[in-house]
Amino acid sequence: MLGTALVNPASYATPVVAEPGSAVTQQKSAGKLVDNPFAHASKLAYQYPAFDQIKNTHYAPAFSEGMRQHGLEIVAIANNPAAPTFENTVIAMERAGQMLNRVSTVFFSLTAANTNPTLESLSRDLAPKLAAHQDQIFLNARLFQRISKLYEVRQALKLDAESQRLLERYYTDFVRAGAKLGDKDKQKLKSLNAQLASLSTKFNQNVLKETNASAIVVDSKAELQGLSEEEIASAAEAAKARGLKDKFVIPLMNTTGQPFEASLANRALRQRLHEASVNRGSHGGEFDNRQVAIDLARLRADRATLLGYANHAAYGLEDETAKTTTAVNKMLSELAPAAVNNARAEGAELQKIIDAQQGNFKLAAWDWAFYTEQLRKAKYSFDDSQLRPYFELKNVLENGVFFAATKLYGITFKERTDLPVYHPSVKVYEIFDTDGKSMALFIADMYARDTKRGGAWMNAYVEQSSLFGTKPVIANHLNIPQPPAGQPTLLTFDEVRTAFHEFGHALHGLFSNVKYPRFSGTNVPRDFVEYPSQVNEMWATWPEVLKNYAKHYQNTQVIPQSLVDKITAANKFNQGFATTEYLAASLLDQRWHQLTPAQIPKDALAFEAEALKQAGVDFAPVPPRYRSTYFSHIFGGGYSAGYYAYLWSEVLDAESVEWFKENGGLNRKNGDWFRQQLLSKGGSMDPLESFRNFRGREPKIEPLLIRRGLQKQ
Numbered sequence: 055m056l057g058t059a060l061v062n063p064a065s066y067a068t069p070v071v072a073e074p075g076s077a078v079t080q081q082k083s084a085g086k087l088v089d090n091p092f093a094h095a096s097k098l099a100y101q102y103p104a105f106d107q108i109k110n111t112h113y114a115p116a117f118s119e120g121m122r123q124h125g126l127e128i129v130a131i132a133n134n135p136a137a138p139t140f141e142n143t144v145i146a147m148e149r150a151g152q153m154l155n156r157v158s159t160v161f162f163s164l165t166a167a168n169t170n171p172t173l174e175s176l177s178r179d180l181a182p183k184l185a186a187h188q189d190q191i192f193l194n195a196r197l198f199q200r201i202s203k204l205y206e207v208r209q210a211l212k213l214d215a216e217s218q219r220l221l222e223r224y225y226t227d228f229v230r231a232g233a234k235l236g237d238k239d240k241q242k243l244k245s246l247n248a249q250l251a252s253l254s255t256k257f258n259q260n261v262l263k264e265t266n267a268s269a270i271v272v273d274s275k276a277e278l279q280g281l282s283e284e285e286i287a288s289a290a291e292a293a294k295a296r297g298l299k300d301k302f303v304i305p306l307m308n309t310t311g312q313p314f315e316a317s318l319a320n321r322a323l324r325q326r327l328h329e330a331s332v333n334r335g336s337h338g339g340e341f342d343n344r345q346v347a348i349d350l351a352r353l354r355a356d357r358a359t360l361l362g363y364a365n366h367a368a369y370g371l372e373d374e375t376a377k378t379t380t381a382v383n384k385m386l387s388e389l390a391p392a393a394v395n396n397a398r399a400e401g402a403e404l405q406k407i408i409d410a411q412q413g414n415f416k417l418a419a420w421d422w423a424f425y426t427e428q429l430r431k432a433k434y435s436f437d438d439s440q441l442r443p444y445f446e447l448k449n450v451l452e453n454g455v456f457f458a459a460t461k462l463y464g465i466t467f468k469e470r471t472d473l474p475v476y477h478p479s480v481k482v483y484e485i486f487d488t489d490g491k492s493m494a495l496f497i498a499d500m501y502a503r504d505t506k507r508g509g510a511w512m513n514a515y516v517e518q519s520s521l522f523g524t525k526p527v528i529a530n531h532l533n534i535p536q537p538p539a540g541q542p543t544l545l546t547f548d549e550v551r552t553a554f555h556e557f558g559h560a561l562h563g564l565f566s567n568v569k570y571p572r573f574s575g576t577n578v579p580r581d582f583v584e585y586p587s588q589v590n591e592m593w594a595t596w597p598e599v600l601k602n603y604a605k606h607y608q609n610t611q612v613i614p615q616s617l618v619d620k621i622t623a624a625n626k627f628n629q630g631f632a633t634t635e636y637l638a639a640s641l642l643d644q645r646w647h648q649l650t651p652a653q654i655p656k657d658a659l660a661f662e663a664e665a666l667k668q669a670g671v672d673f674a675p676v677p678p679r680y681r682s683t684y685f686s687h688i689f690g691g692g693y694s695a696g697y698y699a700y701l702w703s704e705v706l707d708a709e710s711v712e713w714f715k716e717n718g719g720l721n722r723k724n725g726d727w728f729r730q731q732l733l734s735k736g737g738s739m740d741p742l743e744s745f746r747n748f749r750g751r752e753p754k755i756e757p758l759l760i761r762r763g764l765q766k767q
């Protein structure tokens with residue numbers, strides 16, 4: 055997934071130079087934040103954050119001063135006696151709020167990647183204040199008047215295409231934020247936004263705490279049969295870290311399915327692990343999210359009504375490439391029956407194995423991964439543990455992910471050990487363009503820890519913008535379990551694929567070549583943003599790439615071709631499951647967000663069960679990838695009514711993979727074309743137009759259907 059640090063980072067755009075005579079210049083001389091690292095752009099290369107200088111105590115004053123400065127700048131723009139021009143209004147807004155942007159970027163990155171109780175408490179405190187601050191801008195009537203005036207005469211302004219798009223974008227942002235509402239409704243909206251901000255922060259914090267608290271404690275090693283010695287050692291260390299003597303701890307990952315379900319032979323323990331996972335946030339206690347989810351759905355429905363939309367999804371989708379709930383519902387409902395049929399057929403095969411082994415029980419959700427692994431072994435004669443010795447982290451990253459990027463785009467990488475990091479396991483690389491010139495920094499934060507949100511994501515610490523002359527500083531975050539001290543980090547193939555995926559987002563940020571920060575890199579619709587990252591996954595199994603990184607960590611022998619063939623052949627394996635669990639989560643997301651205020655349920659779990667049943671995806675052995683009470687993408691982050699986006703983007707992804715294959719695959723010519731037509735454009739043009747320019751025609755859905763085994767009967 056993609057980082058969701060700020061709902062709308064662009065509203066806190068980062069200029070490097072303050073406008074002469076602006077409020078910012080005057081305020082800076084006040085000097086009360088002299089020692090605060092956020093008071094000025096970082097002096098480190100690329101304005102890389104000075105993590106070693108930043109203390110917990112710096113955030114609150116920097117936010118407070120940053121909001122004050124930004125507020126004054128906005129008032130100055132709104133009250134400018136001069137007639138509105140593109141420069142004195144729109145560009146001035148892009149330039150405003152630099153201090154707030156600096157502190158927000160670092161703060162929200164670290165509350166996701168390396169949080170602590172002080173940041174958590176500040177985050178709860180800040181959420182409503184930031185929402186109010188944003189409202190103060192978007193509901194400023196004078197400011198909207200200036201933007202409207204420019205918008206009305208936009209053709210006559212003779213702006214270049216990107217500037218014209220920026221003006222239109224600002225106008226739309228204001229309208230969608232309620233600028234056309236009357237005063238009373240504006241007050242109502244402000245209150246809704248503040249409550250929403252607080253509640254979604256609470257939802258996320260509950261998920262993180264509940265996930266840590268739900269880790270499974272195991273008393274004896276015997277129960278862990280099926281895990282490798284390294285995994286058992288990790289579980290023992292995890293127990294030690296929690297002060298538990300002679301025990302083992304299995305931490306939870308944020309998805310419903312848990313990795314160890316694939317290998318734990320003890321069925322009762324698998325069940326315990328699975329139930330701990332699915333019950334997160336819905337069994338009482340202080341981290342219960344049932345009511346939080348309901349309240350969030352209600353507030354969003356109320357806000358949509360106030361803004362004149364049928365529901366929250368209609369409001370959200372208008373701004374996506376999908377445009378309407380009808381389009382999204384159509385895709386989900388067309389794919390659901392085929393996916394569930396495939397999953398049922400896969401389930402029947404698993405049941406056969408259980409029966410053949412005289413298991414004497416009916417396949418349950420906690421059996422799926424375990425018997426799927428057996429089937430995988432039988433069908434393709436390999437299992438994940440055979441692969442892992444070939445997937446050592448540093449090799450995967452430097453000789454796989456980076457290698458593919460060098461082959462495609464001609465960029466090169468060099469580790470920088472001179473820049474400060476916020477955690478000792480984080481690495482920084484400098485990236486050089488084809489001509490050898492320095493172009494960006496890349497931060498690799500690969501390991502799981504209790505202070506880190508689950509899942510994987512990318513975010514930008516500094517966005518590329520020619521207006522400000524900034525080059526990108528981009529980070530990838532994964533959650534690879536830390537091996538016991540002295541052991542190598544060996545990845546599962548899923549983790550390898552995730553590393554390639556996240557770097558695909560990174561490339562979108564790194565190759566950005568736009569003028570305005572509002573359009574930089576991944577500032578594109580959500581249902582488009584997963585597309586470049588998914589395309590990049592294709593290189594994980596590309597023979598030339600695979601042979602370069604998949605080397606045994608002990609004897610550096612290249613992964614045998616037979617094993618490579620099996621990985622490729624196994625790609626379509628278990629797709630009924632994968633598509634169903636994903637579609638179920640996407641459907642839940644749509645159901646929650648297509649409610650009107652009057653339809654908000656009282657019981658979150660009953661609503662969820664009914665929604666899955668109605669959509670025909672209530673197949674118990676395949677629960678949704680996330681259940682409502684720990685579905686942070688939609689209740690805690692920026693993917694509300696947007697979880698479908700992964701599949702929507704996959705249509706373009708599957709098309710692009712075909713294109714690369716048709717044109718000779720991994721070479722500079724193909725890479726340069728993709729970079730030039732697509733990756734460099736960010737949001738500076740209509741994303742589907744950039745796709746058409748790249749592909750040479752409209753997208754077709756067939757490659758996706760074939761890939762997922764969902765061909766229409």
Ligand SMILES: [Zn+2]
Nearest residue numbers: 055056584587
């Ligand atoms: Zn992603």
